Amino acid sequence: MASTTSADVLPTGGRIFTSVPDLFFLPEFVFGGLVWILVASSRVVLPNPLGWVMFVSVFCFVITTLWFFIFLCGANQSSIWPSLDVGYHFVAVVFYLSASVALAFVTFTHGVLIVSDEQIKIYRLEISAVVMSYVATLLYFLHAIFSAIRWKRA
Template identity: 65%
Template structure:
C-alpha cells in the first residue's frame, strides 16, 4: 500500500485505491450500506431514534459516494481539500457514533421484551407469528448495531489518517 508522504497531494484516479486513508472508502460503503438496509428491512419503529439512524446511514452513504467520486475524478486539487477531508470524516464519525448508541439501546429494549412476550399466556391471544417477527427484528437490529459500530470505527480511522495527511501537507 502506498501512503501519501510529505509534499504529495491528495490521490486521484486509481491511486485512491492504494492510499491508506482513502482505502477506507470501501468498508465505509459496505458497512454504512448494511446499516441502512438492515434498519430499513427491520422497520423504522420507534421513529425518533430509528429515524436518526436512517438519516445518518443514508446521509453518510450518499456523501461518501460523492466524496469518493470527487477523489476518483481528480476534482480535489485545491489546497483546502485535505482539511475538508478531515472535516467531513470527523462529522461522519460523530454522526455514526450518535446513531450507534440509540440503535444499541433500542436493540437492548427489544431484546428485553422478548421473554415477556414469550411468557404471555395463550389466553391473551398472542399470535405466535408476532413473536417470530419480533425475534427477526431483534436479530436484524443486532446486525445493524455491529455494522454501525464498524462503520464508526472505519470513519474514525479514516479521520485520523486524513488528519495526519493534512498535517504533512
C-alpha cells in the same frame, strides 16, 4: 528543494485505491450500506430514534459516494481539500457514533420485549445493524485519523 503541492497530498484516479486513508472508502460503502439496509428492514415504533440512524446512514453513504467520485475524478486538487476531508470524516464519526449508541439502546429495549418468532427475527436484524454501525463508526474514525495525519504533513 522540492516544494509540497496539493497534488502530492491527495491522490486522484486509481491512486485512491493504494493510499491508506482512501482505502477505507469501499468498506465505508459496504458497512454504511448494510446499516441502511438492516435498519430499513426492521420495524419502526413511533417514539423510536431509528429515523436518526437512517438519516446518518443515508447521509454518510451519499456524501461518501460523492467524496469517492470527487477523488476518483481528480477534482480534489485545491488546497482546501485536505482540511475538508478531515472535517467531513470527523462529522461522519460523530454522527455514526451517536446513531450507533441510539441504535444499541433501541435494540436493547426491544430485546426485553420479545415474545414471538417475528420479533426475534427483527431483533436479530437490529443486532446486526448495531454491529455494522459500530464497524462503520470505526472505519470513519480510522479514515479521519489518517486524513488528519495526511493533512498535517501537507
